[in-house]
Amino acid sequence: MNTYIYVLSVNGLLFLMSIIFNLFPPKKINNFYGYKTPRTIQNQDIWEFANSVFNKTLLSYSAIGFLASMLLTYLYQNLMDSWFPMAFLFFTLLVCIIKTENLLNQYFDKEGNRKPKR
Helix, strand or coil, X not given: CCHHHHHHHHHHHHHHHHHHHHHCCCCXXXXXXCCCCCCCCCCHHHHHHHHHHHHHXXXXXXXXXXXXXXXXXXXXXXXXXXXXXXXXXXXXXHHHHHHHHHHHHHHECCCCCECCCC
């Protein structure tokens, strides 16, 4: 497979999905799509906050990952024929999940109520 097609199909697809999620964020708690964890489906406030944070983070980090993958493909094509594009994808998703969960812990308690501002 052509290396550019591989990178486009992995990192480019993630970037495209992040654009779609930003343009059409999930409005209500659903089983179809969105950032869905047991905590985020507790109430609508958490759902909207988590999806907003996750979508913004995913858009920025997937863009960075996509651009870095394309640049590395141009510079080191043999390197990008291996597992590196998938590593960029997994790293992007991991960072987005960690950032979202940290912000959820910062703004909401375990019962799903907003923490008072200090």
